[in-house]
Amino acid sequence: MKTMIAQSLKHLQDELPDGVKLVAVSKFHPVERLMEAYNAGQRIFAESRPQELAAKVPQMPSDVRWHFIGHLQTNKLKLVLPYVSLVQSVDSLHLLQAISAWAVANEKPVNVLLEMHLGAEETKQGLSEEEILDLLEKPAPEGVRICGLMGMATNTDDQALIEGDFKRIEALFKGLRAKNLPFFDELSIGMSHDWRLAIRHSATMVRIGTDIFGPREY
Numbered sequence: 001m002k003t004m005i006a007q008s009l010k011h012l013q014d015e016l017p018d019g020v021k022l023v024a025v026s027k028f029h030p031v032e033r034l035m036e037a038y039n040a041g042q043r044i045f046a047e048s049r050p051q052e053l054a055a056k057v058p059q060m061p062s063d064v065r066w067h068f069i070g071h072l073q074t075n076k077l078k079l080v081l082p083y084v085s086l087v088q089s090v091d092s093l094h095l096l097q098a099i100s101a102w103a104v105a106n107e108k109p110v111n112v113l114l115e116m117h118l119g120a121e122e123t124k125q126g127l128s129e130e131e132i133l134d135l136l137e138k139p140a141p142e143g144v145r146i147c148g149l150m151g152m153a154t155n156t157d158d159q160a161l162i163e164g165d166f167k168r169i170e171a172l173f174k175g176l177r178a179k180n181l182p183f184f185d186e187l188s189i190g191m192s193h194d195w196r197l198a199i200r201h202s203a204t205m206v207r208i209g210t211d212i213f214g215p216r217e218y
Helices: 004-015 031-039 050-059 074-079 093-106 129-136 159-177 195-199
Strands: 021-025 044-047 065-068 084-090 110-116 144-151 186-188 205-208
Touching: 004 021, 004 031, 031 050, 044 050, 050 065, 050 074, 074 093, 084 093, 084 144, 093 110, 093 129, 093 144, 110 129, 110 159, 129 159, 144 159, 159 186, 159 195, 186 205, 195 205
Parallel strands: 021 044, 021 205, 044 065, 065 084, 084 110, 110 144, 144 186
Antiparallel strands: none
């Protein structure tokens, strides 16, 4: 008999278009629940706290692909970069340079997305459109592969405002992809409450937690 998590994953996978990756946001959920998702076929999981990620990695199967989606402090790189296949949340040039230094020192290329500041909230992290354009005019820092953009829409029930945010990042993404930048093909937008709208605006990844695992457990 399928668990609730397995049923939720099946419904999501049935609705997601081909080519859109489902990233299961597993932060604050125990490994037992992650294993329910894994046993139902899920392989990409996302965490936002370095210590939690580092603790979960050895408890999960080795074929899990981990993404990091939280604000990453440069003094926590060693808890994250050895384990992840993608850092979705590069929100400053300083962080990008620190990741480059780690990648060179450890001889391990790091895949990243540039996080664009989308939402109206001043507290949100992220790079401006101008900063992203300026950064991508130059070669990527050594050891870093810039694979696309990530963004979080304004935290609101106003669908028109959310759609406006998604249109902005979609336009930037399409303009940059037209330049044939190496590795640049991912757009990570959309969460449990707005992923269907994100799909309509070229999302290649959606980050879903509550709709898979239910409310946070801790």
